[in-house]
Amino acid sequence: MTARIAEVLIPLALDQTYSYAVPAGLDLAAGDVVAVPLGPRSRIGVVWEMRPGSGGNLKPVEGRIDVPPMRPALRKLVDFVARYTLAPKGSALGLALRLPGDAPDVTRVGVRLAGPPPERMTPARHRVIEAAAGGLVHTKRDLAKLADVSTGVIDGLVDAGTLETLALTAAPVVEDPDPAFARPDLSPDQRAAAQTLAAAVATAAAERAGTAPPPPVILIDGVTGSGKTEVYFEAVAEALRLGRQALILMPEIALTSAFLERFAARFGVRPAAWHSAVGTRRRDRILTGVEAGSVKVVAGARSALFLPFRDLGLVVVDEEHEQAYKQEDGVCYHTRDMAIVRGRLEAAPVLLASATPSIETRVNVGWGRFRRVALPERFGGRSLPSITTIDMRRDPPSQGRFLSPLLLREVERTVAAGEQALLFLNRRGFAPLTLCRACGHRTSCPNCSAWLVEHRFRRALVCHHCGHTERVPEACVACGSVGSLVPCGPGVERIAEEVAQCLPEARRIVLSSDFPGGTERLRTELEAVAKGEADIVIGTQLVAKGHNFPGMTLVGVLDADIGLTSGDPRASERTFQLLQQVTGRAGRGAKPGRALVQTYQPEHPVIAALVSGEAERFYAEETAAREAAGLPPFGRLAALIVSGEDRAAAEAHGRALAQVSEPPPGVMVLGPAEAPLALIRSRYRFRLLVKAVREVNLQAYLRAWLARAGKPRGSVRVAVDIDPMSFL
DNA sequence: AGCACGCCGACT
């Protein structure tokens, strides 16, 4: 037998595999999970490749870990993610290598009658033997309960040989979803869409073995309330009928029990939910089930993308446009894009669902890489809310107020009719700025120079960038004047105060991400609101997403202009999506809805498109504007190359490198005059970007490239907007 | 990730 060398990838920030000798008698293959010595310790790694050779003076592999090997598709995904994000391979492996923890084994212990009665009989023992009569297998706990004794008695009988133990197969972590459980009642549009999706699933399943064309990526572009979920459930049903697994990816906040219940209503049982709040024990069981193929459907947040599916037949990316899909620390990747890669590697169609698809997805549809299935109408004959603007220059609120009289009147009418109103303001806290009337000083964060936001409920000034918190001072820190500090501008807390003054009878609730009591309480509050336990919701963007409020007929957008001037290249797109989502909250129940949008610039393209409903035109214009501005085309990694933390040096470097005619592959060099420089306007964000770059290892990549290209090295720093669009 | 080596501030 030829001696062989194992190339082992270790889930650390290492970009190479390490070579190990394979001891005699150990038969290893690519994908095997092994323990290897690394420095002074032993590490778990994955055999990435086997190659012939004599181990020589290499350290030997310590041994194989008894877990299923990593499948080729998942290994290829790891390779791809590393290459695409310029992350070290080992870091990418870290996303995919999940070993069941050392939680106690999940097999329950069963006992049954197997021997003669014990020499010492007691009443308790007698009851146990009676209960166990018939030879049935019971779990320890059940039998103890049945006989009304403690489990200690059972243990005693096991020791005496009267009972024997045997391993019971654990109850499955989830029951099998039944594709025939409840056939949905679909509209003709929905049915046609569902058939298209199901056909794609079936075709991909039939062709997976051959050298078929890659499975399709299909955008389900449906207005809010059009029943996208019900439609893609039919694709899930098809995957189930074919015996394949399905993965539904969604932003963490959307993984509510409401969603899981909707799934259960269609398939009879909840899917396996995979997110950060799932306990380790349950995670282990889901992991094993996914690997064995017994868990058929996983609904999960982005980390679920790397689960070791045995036969993945469908990937759904719900709310495809969501920013939460971007992983920004560690390996920086976009879950949607990597889901597309995984779909291709697994021969599984990928469905992207959104009411407000991202620009890159639209472009990909336009280029013919993705297919598109449209659901242009709300389900059940419901109409989309009417959207009108309130020009704040013509109908301003009274002094010191933020609600236009027009909006206030509508809110009042809504509440009087027993319906719900949502006031949307994407700003947490009471006031975004605190100003000293005496000297003009603005309270700002000592760490990052952003303004401190007053949180009146908490009686604190908070930096929304770094989290710095301080007490609201009595006197101005600059001039010492007492009582001169005035809040400027509104946050949701301040709006709540205004609502309390204007409509004191109405039940109101403020919902923002800093809701006291954390995510759990927030979820219960959201459900309470959905049941109608509030008249007026004052909320930040978290109310724009996911949740369904059937009684909500009015949405008031308080400051539609927020975010339009942020300097972020995606500002317009994001604002448009956010406003479309939030106005779409209105009229999802029996009664039609309307939305009023307060703005100082009703003629702004974003606002105009929102009101006219001409989303397509807006996206086309936005795409063209980006191209004209030299912003990265979709399919590239954009990099802004700067040096050090000093702005002037950064710009000089940027200028120099912008003249380089051949940027390294995959990297687009942008000059300092171009828009992304706005990203480094504040020190804080700049640091973040530098951090991001260190993590994607772009710096090392560029350094190597500079050396090869014979360019001066300098101290190269790189800032990137990691937004790699699919280049498939 | 750990754990080493290595070069500059406050202390027995």
Next chain:
DNA sequence: GTCGGCGTGCTC
């Protein structure tokens, strides 16, 4: 004179 900060580098 040392202890200790964390910056850079290495692990087959």
